[in-house]
Amino acid sequence: MIRLLVVDDSALVRRVLGDLFREAGDFEVALARDGVEALEALKTFAPDVITLDIQMPRLDGLSCLDQIMVERPTPVVILSSLTAEGASETVEALALGAVDVMAKPARALSLESDAFAPGLVETVRNAAGARLRRTHRLTERIRRLSMPARSASAGRGKSRPTKPAYVPSALAEPSEAEGLVLVGCSTGGPPALDALLEPLPADFPWPIVVAQHMPRAFTGALARRLDGLCALDVVEVVGPTPLRAGCVYIGRGDADVIVTRRGRELLALAAPADAAYRWHPSVDRLVESARAVLAAERIAAVLMTGMGSDGAASLAQLRADGGWTCAEAEETAVVWGMPGELVRAGGASVVAPLDALAHTLRAAVAPR
Known part of the structure; x- marks a missing residue:
């Protein structure tokens, strides 16, 4: 019992x-x-x-x-x-x-x-x-x-690097450096996102799109809190959103977040939840949508703590096709369901504990 x-x-x-x-x-x-x-x-x-x-x-x-x-x-x-x-x-x-x-x-x-x-x-x-x-x-x-007051914007008082204003360059050809990071998590995910995103610098070279299983009412607050903690800009995806380096895009709850291309520009969209996928925002659907517009070798994907198997199949296929994938290690995952399924499928390029994920990701996307 x-x-x-x-x-x-x-x-x-x-x-x-x-x-x-x-x-x-x-x-x-x-x-x-x-x-x-x-x-x-x-x-x-x-x-x-x-x-x-x-x-x-x-x-x-x-x-x-x-x-x-x-x-x-x-x-x-x-x-x-x-x-x-x-x-x-x-x-x-x-x-x-x-x-x-x-x-x-x-x-x-x-x-x-x-x-x-x-x-x-x-x-x-x-x-x-x-x-x-x-x-x-x-x-x-x-x-x-140790913070002055408990609030949803915890962390906003700390010094953060100055970030340049974004100017879209829709007329530019995609460069050889174009790439995308995809992150999936569920149960236990918000603290894991803290650990992954907070150490990343403001000049991190690839956009990051996150599918965190969570009700719609809470993903906006999650994005605002992460924005206060991170050097990266963090926003919730509520409409067509151009993807740029130095930014994190949180999928809206009870919907799916997908990646598409408009001309030469990558965008994230909030799409109605697809009943073919059990969990939302769906990690599998996010990865599949990115694969449709970007070569596998230009995608890095991280699967962290969460119940079930969302993301395991799509990340395993991504790795087989030449992409880079990382699973959170069992010893740090609150629930080793999603990353565990990826490891059992042989789909993880790297298995790393939570406190090493940011370093591991930076090394994976560093120019060679």
Whole structure:
């Protein structure tokens, strides 16, 4: 049995969630109405996984999560509202160590539970098996507590290299140096993106396009947070967006991000989610779209932590055709599903731990 702690200040939400997890048959459920009760249950109930609301009295979800990750690191799934404030706080919760997020239904949970329940149960069941590294989470906490204030724009106060304004050069022929980096991740992905992108310099030579499995409400906040941490410019792809060096493009949640060519210019597009792919934004679809407009040897692809197999098949084919691929190593991945499938398929040019990914990527795209 999976020991689940449900933390929410709404008695109705606690009852509905408790009932649907008990009905799933493989959960033992305890309930807490705020962060104070959650920390007590952490000791007395010893949960395998926690669902956590953000807005709560006495001790809010972010403060509670912060203490959980120090006192007894436990997989946490955030259940968040769809407001702008809720999105920013949720992205910060992921950076603090939560492994996944689900958006609460727009209508009352009791009215939407039949549609909401299957995805929630699968997400929480998968999260229960996530691997948390105590030392990494503690380092994250100390770094964040040293900042003047907790906010979604954490990191914006640090000095960042000055970046030149972008002037499109649609009339120029594609150069020999034209290339593209593709990144895929899911469960545990936001902190992994921090580790990959923050060390990269502002003059990184290739554009980077990211498919992070995440609901639509949260990818904009994720892009804004990463933009504050990185020397690179980071934006969410919401429409046709020219790709340029020194920039990172985050695929919009609940849609797919694809690469196309308009004349001599590469663009990223937000495309409606394709039902042929299970996860969104789809890593497989992103890689396949890039392959249609760019030679394999001009593509570098990185597959990081995440449940399932999205990206494994397309990256394996990319490597077979002459592209460069990298899988996050098992010892650092919160969930070694996606990168593990790539390694088992023989599709990884390199397998590297999280703290070596940025260096490994820079070496792969360096001019030869």
